[in-house]
Amino acid sequence: MSAPFRFPRFFVTTPSPCPYLPGRTERKVFTELSGPHASELNDALGRIGFRRSQSVAYRPSCQGCSACxxxxxxxxxxxxxxxxxxxxxxxxxxxxxxxxxxxxxxxxxxxxxxxxxxxxxxxxxxxxxxxxxxxxxxxxxxxxxxxxxxxxxxxxxxxxxxxxxxxxxxxxxxxxxxxxxxxxxxxxxxxxxxxxxxxxxxxxxxxxxxxxxxxxxxxxxxxxxxxxxxxxxxxxxxxxxxxDPPEPSPVPAGREPLPSKEVPIG
Known part of the structure; x- marks a missing residue:
């Protein structure tokens, strides 16, 4: 008999400088992905905007900002x-x-x-x-x-x-x-x-x-x-x-748009 699914515990990081918008701070809410139901939890959280970093699922939870x-x-x-x-x-x-x-x-x-x-x-x-x-x-x-x-x-x-x-x-x-x-x-x-x-x-x-x-x-x-x-x-x-956001400006030849820096929480 498999163990019952346990509702995950969520935590919040301390504020730090925002890597996307100068002058703002960022904060993340996160939870651990572990156990036999890790894939199901990751799928469910992914559908509500979470991202995975190693064994952690996180999403922005910034006070006064919802730009992400x-x-x-x-x-x-x-x-x-x-x-x-x-x-x-x-x-x-x-x-x-x-x-x-x-x-x-x-x-x-x-x-x-x-x-x-x-x-x-x-x-x-x-x-x-x-x-x-x-x-x-x-x-x-x-x-x-x-x-x-x-x-x-x-x-x-x-x-x-x-x-x-x-x-x-x-x-x-x-x-x-x-x-x-x-x-x-x-x-x-x-x-x-x-x-x-x-x-x-x-x-x-x-x-x-x-x-x-x-x-x-x-x-x-x-x-x-x-x-x-x-x-x-x-x-x-x-x-x-x-x-349908405005079409981004064309990329000049030889310059690739920079991917976002979605780095591990640590």
Whole structure:
């Protein structure tokens, strides 16, 4: 006989500087994901705007501010725009593999290059191999590292790793926990966008209705890329609803929009 489901205990972090909006503070509410019902709890919390970090589910709980909005792409109804179609053709030769959530030295080296170029001095800048292993491997739910490699060489060896994403498979979709990619690859412009496009394709093929992109912050320029994937839904007091935010400005050639820094609570 299985143990009865226990309602989780929630905790609140102390206020700290907001990483998205200058001059504001952030606070998170969180709970532990553990035991035989961790996946079910993660699914339920994901539907009400929580994100996972290792064995913790969290969401913003800031006093006097509700700028962080949970968003998800409707995979079946997604229609790529002209720029996204070009990126899909450009990167169609990449070898994509869903790997078990175990870290490799190659993944960590790619992460270090990415953080050094895109987030120097950020919250993850001092991450070492053990921190990276904890981020990927300490998962109580069904998770993968999706790897993106250049085509194999003539010798048959695997091509160079140029992108990766830690991804959870939830009951109703894929949740992109953290993605990173080769930051200065002149021939592979748009890798970050392509990784999201590939997740939308994967979700639709698996008959999973959504791809969860985390939080969108109106007013934070580096978060606007998330609204380029339409149709998109946001979580409101009345539940998930489609919305049509203004189209973000085009990305200049050679510049990829910066992903949000959804770092572990610690």
């Amino acid at each position: 909005v949970s968003i998800r792409v409707v995979a079946d109804d997604f229609a790529p725009n002209a720029t996204q179609r070009r990126l899909m053709r450009r990167h169609a030769d990449l070898v994509v593999t869903a790997c078990k959530p175990w870290t490799t030295e190659e993944q960590f080296d790619l992460l270090r290059r990415y953080l050094g170029a895109r987030h120097p001095g950020g919250g993850m800048a001092d991450m070492d191999e053990f921190d990276f292993a904890d981020m990927v491997e300490q998962t109580p739910v069904k998770s993968f590292v999706i790897e993106y490699r250049e085509p194999s060489g003539e010798d048959g060896r695997p091509g160079r790793l140029i992108g990766a994403c830690l991804t959870d498979q939830q009951g109703d979709g894929l949740s992109m926990i953290y993605s990173f990619f080769e930051p200065d690859h002149a021939e592979r412009h748009g890798l970050g966008t392509y990784i999201i496009l590939d997740h939308i394709r994967r979700a639709a093929a698996a008959k999973l209705p959504y791809v969860y992109l985390g939080y969108w912050v109106d007013g934070s320029a580096r978060m606007q890329y998330k609204t380029r994937f339409r149709p998109v839904e946001r979580l409101t007091a009345a539940g998930w609803q489609r919305f």
